Amino acid sequence: ANNGLVEVMREMLRHPERHDWLATRLEVVSLVRTDPSFRARWKDQQSILDDAVRDRLRSKAEQGRVRDDITVSTLMVYLQTFMDGFISRLVQGDTHDLEAVLNIVEHSIRTAS
Secondary structure, eight states: OOSOHHHHHHHHHHOGGGOTTHHHHHHHHHHHHHOHHHHHHHHHHHHHHHHHHHHHHHHHHHTTOBOSSSOHHHHHHHHHHHHHHHHHHHHTTOOTTHHHHHHHHHHHHBOOO
16 A cells, blocks of 8 residues: 555565465456355455555545546556456566566556656
8 A cells, every 4th residue: 555556566576475375366366257255255355455556546646646637446447457467477477578567557657747
């Protein structure tokens, strides 16, 4: 919450050994799709992350540090969608150019100033 979702991904890239849950995340996606009971429990847990991301984006928007032509909700979905693909690549060990891609993602949500 303090550093933002892109910084969380940078940390994951720098120290994947600290994030042994990454492969589990892929299993979670499958369970969310196929198990209604699990999906309900996951949504409750996921709401904690969603709230933190939304609050940070709102705060940055109020400071004029993120784009104002896109809603906070859309920015949140964008970052979370990217994170899903990021995790998939990281789990596969395919980290080539991911730092540069994170720079692009971060730049894409910031204001021009």
